[in-house]
Amino acid sequence: MADVGDDLFRRIQDRVAIVGIGHLPFAKDIGRPIADTAVEAIQLALDDAGLEAEDVDGMSMFEMESTHEVSIARRLGVEGLRWWDKISYGGGASCATLMHAAAAITSGLATTVVCHRARNRGAKTSRPWAQERELVRDDKALHVPWGLVRPVDVIGMWAHRHMHEYGTRREHFGNVAIAARKHAQRNPYAMMRDRPLDMETYLAGRPIGWPLTFYDCCLETDGALACVVTSVERARDLRQRPVLLHAVAQASGSNPVHLANYNNTPAMETTSVFCAKLLWQRSALQPRDMDCAQIYDAFTPLVITGLEDYGFCRRGEGGPFTEGGRLELDGALPVLTSGGGLAEAYVHGFNLILEGVRQIRGTSVNQVPDCKATLVTGASGVATSAAVLRVA
Amino acid sequence: MMHPDYPLPDVDDPVMRPFWDGAREGRLMLQRDRTTGLLHWPPKPMYWKGGARLEWFVASGRGRIYSYVVAHEPFLPAFQHLLPLVLVLVEVDEGPRLVGYMVGCRPDEMAFGMRVRVVFERLTERVTLPVWGPDR
Structure with a gap:
């Protein structure tokens, strides 16, 4: 494959900005x-x-959205819709909505794009894995007939191997859960506000897909979030301090199988490895330049492998990297500063984009002092996406 | 008795059919490239790269535990009677990693690298599932 590493991409770098964000209060129902x-x-x-x-x-929205573009346009009063896109792979799509918007804007297909995710997943009956009925086809036939259906088990398979291979411990997963929960305490919108977590409670969590337990799993939340993307030229005249989309990438990795891609090369590296490579090639900023990171956290081990995949530490060092409060607000690399999917709301990572925007604007409830750049990532395991946001 | 909501595979899928046909006859089938000798898992369509490169063969049916997860409640009703269910990723001796579950083995008997052999679990007249047991 030709390395498109990327002169083409300079047409996008810092050329569009996120100029507006909005969300409804998160809820169980x-x-x-x-x-x-x-x-x-x-x-x-x-x-x-x-x-x-x-x-x-x-x-630009998630393929999982059941709402039609024209319905949204009609209700809002959008008169001249001339470009739209739906991106697949659940939580892998989050930052890709920004990338596709940027491609449309810089190529002249659109001038101002709204990206959103609205999702009602609070109710137990809404879990997709509880709704298998038809014959299982294509990729899913490689794992669903054996009962490997719940994302917690699919990710648990990677996590357990990581523990075996690198000595990662449950306490390391706990450090992620506790950091996210700590950050949620100052976030009035966080579902887990007023419910702090300590290591003793974490370790006593009931097993779900052992070695993963209750506190390793993200929340299930109803939520709706959106952002507005436009050119930097237009952004200058608008109300908010523009947040530049510095670099963005989307990747599926090798030999991908929806979520359970256990036969890719290199072995057991997630889709994020491939996405990270593209992202940093396209970025003048590197991991050391990130003042904080919003790493996709459907399950705690994904943050540990995410830290490795995106180059904050070497392969296998993600566990020890979490020690000493490093991921907390006063640590070297605060992660999930709104509480993330583990403690704010689980809306396929779109809340991580909004928190990234707030950090660059300087308006987060857990503001990292003088935050100039942040990484936002999509779901690991599925075909994914990631973005670097920076100050203008 | 199989649960009515069991997530049965489409055994008529053109790509996967030799795998499911083999399982029904008690053989674990895998696919390899005649030209390179490399195995393809998941398998590729037989017309891949102009056809003639791929063949299915009977695998040893033996391998090692590469990773595993012990599933507890809440789970799919179809698997309820198997909980706690040991879901496994088996690295078969030929190389690829296959998803399955363990039979005849308690969660506390599981270990990374432990030897396993294929066991065929008949679900319906058409569907037999290759699962795994300890290779003692």
Whole structure:
């Protein structure tokens, strides 16, 4: 494969900005259909940016969204929709919505794009893994018939091997859970506010997919979030301090199988390895330049492998990297500063994008002093995406 | 008695059919490239690269535990009677890693690298699942 490493990509680097963000309060039961919450989240993001629906001409969202673009456009009052896109792979799609928006804007296909995720997953019956009925086909036939269905088990397989191979311990997973929970305590929107977690409680968590237990798993949340992306030129005239999309990437890795891609090369490295390589090739900033990181946290071990995959430490060192409070607000690399999927809300990582934006604006409830750049990543294991956000 | 909601595989999938046909007859089938000798898992369509390169063969049915997870509640109703279920990733002696579950082995008997052999679990007239047991 030709290395597109990337002169082409310079056309995108720092050329678009996130100029508005918005979200509804997260809830266990939001009580409204996502066709409605999505529209309100986008309206809030436009209000934040100081833009009107009439300014929007593009839309970028998750393929899992059941709401149609035209329905959103009609409800909002978008008159001239001329570019839209739906991106697959659940939590792998988060930062890809930004990448596709950037590609559309810099190529002239759109000028102002709204990206969003609205998801009702609080109810137990809404879990996709509890709804297998039809004959299992294609990729899923490689693991679902044996009962490897729940994401916790699929990820547990990687996590357990990581423990065996590198000596990673449950306490390391616990450090991730505790850091996220600690950050949630100052976030008025966090589902786990007022519910701090200590190591003793963490270690006593009931097994779900051993070695992963209750506290290794993200929340299940109803939520709706959106952001507005436009060119840096337009961004200058808007209400908020623009947050530049410095670098962004999307990758599926080798020999991919939806989530259980255990036969890729190099062995047992997740899709994030491939995404990270592209991302840092496209970035003038490197891991050492990140003032904090929003690393996708459907399960705690994904943060540890994420730290390795994105080059904050070497392969196998992700466990010890979490020690000494390094991931907490006063540590060397604060992660999940809003509480993330583990403690704020699990909405396929879109909340990680919003928190990245707040850190660059300087408005996070857990503000990292003088934050100039942050990494936001999508789900590991599935075809994924990641972005570097920076100050203008 | 198989649970009515058991997530049965589509055994007529053109790519996977030799695997499921083999399992029904008590053989673990894998696919290799005649040209390079390399195994392909997941398997590729037989027309890959102009056809004629691929063949299915009977594998040893033996391997080692590469990783495993012990699944507890809440789980799919179809597997409820198997909990705690030991889900495994088996590195077969020929190389690829296959997803499966263990039979005849308690969670506390599990170990990384432990030898396992294939066991065929008949679910329906058409579907037999290759699963794994200790290779004692």
